[in-house]
Amino acid sequence: IRNGGQAYLECGKPNNGGTKIFSVSGDVEKPGNYEIPLGTPFSKLLELAGGVRKGRTLKAVIPGGSSSPVLTAELMMDCTMDYDSIAKAGSMLGSGAVIVMDDSRCMVKSLLRLAYFYAHESCGQCTPCREGTGWMHRVIERIVNGQGRAEDLDLLNSVADNIQGRTICALGDAAAMPVRAMIKNFKPEFVHMIEHKTALVPAAA
Numbered sequence: 650i651r652n653g654g655q656a657y658l659e660c661g662k663p664n665n666g667g668t669k670i671f672s673v674s675g676d677v678e679k680p681g682n683y684e685i686p687l688g689t690p691f692s693k694l695l696e697l698a699g700g701v702r703k704g705r706t707l708k709a710v711i712p713g714g715s716s717s718p719v720l721t722a723e724l725m726m727d728c729t730m731d732y733d734s735i736a737k738a739g740s741m742l743g744s745g746a747v748i749v750m751d752d753s754r755c756m757v758k759s760l761l762r763l764a765y766f767y768a769h770e771s772c773g774q775c776t777p778c779r780e781g782t783g784w785m786h787r788v789i790e791r792i793v794n795g796q797g798r799a800e801d802l803d804l805l806n807s808v809a810d811n812i813q814g815r816t817i818c819a820l821g822d823a824a825a826m827p828v829r830a831m832i833k834n835f836k837p838e839f840v841h842m843i844e845h846k847t848a849l850v851p852a853a854a
C-alpha cells in the first residue's frame with residue numbers, strides 16, 4: 650500500500666503481477682504458507698518449503714487445490730508459479746494450495762481419496778454431479794479393491810466428460826478434472842492395478 654499499485658504489479662511478471670500466498674502441503678519438509686512474487690520458479694517454492702521429504706524424489710504436484718489437474722514432476726519443475734505458466738502446463742493456479750507428492754504415492758489410491766471427498770461434498774442439486782461423483786468414486790474403489798475392469802478408464806473419462814461443464818456450480822468441474830488428469834498423466838499405474846490387482850507403488854495414499 651505504501652509503494653502503490655504499480656510497484657506491487659511489478660513484483661510479478663507481465664500479465665501476472667503481484668505476489669501470491671501459496672499453501673504448500675504434502676511430502677515436503679516444511680509445509681506452510683509462503684508469499685512469493687508470481688513468476689517465481691516452482692523449484693524455488695519447493696526449496697522454501699524445505700524440499701521433498703528426505704530420501705524421496707518428487708513425483709507429482711497438484712498446483713492449485715485438489716480440483717486442479719495433477720502435473721508430473723517433470724512438467725512442474727519447468728513451471729513458474731503464475732497463472733499463465735501453470736495453465737500452459739495443463740493445470741490451474743487456483744487457490745494456491747500446492748499439494749506435493751513424492752515417489753511413495755500411489756496415484757490410484759490418491760485419486761480414490763479425492764473422489765471420495767467430491768462425492769461426499771456434492772449437494773445433489775444437479776444430476777451429473779450427484780450421480781457422477783458417486784459413480785466415479787465407486788469405479789475407482791473397485792479398481793483399488795482388485796475388481797477393476799479393462800473398460801473402467803474409458804468409463805471414468807466418460808463420466809467425467811459428462812459432468813464437466815454441465816453442472817450448476819463449480820464442484821462438478823472440480824470433481825471431474827482430477828480424474829481426467831490422473832488417468833492422463835499416470836495411466837500405467839491404473840492399468841497395472843486393473844491387470845495385476847495390486848498397486849505399482851505399494852504405499853498408503
Ligand code: SF4
Pocket residue numbers: 770771772773774775776778779816817818819820821
Ligand atoms: S455441481 Fe454444485 S450444485 Fe450441482 S450437485 Fe454438485 S455441488 Fe450441488
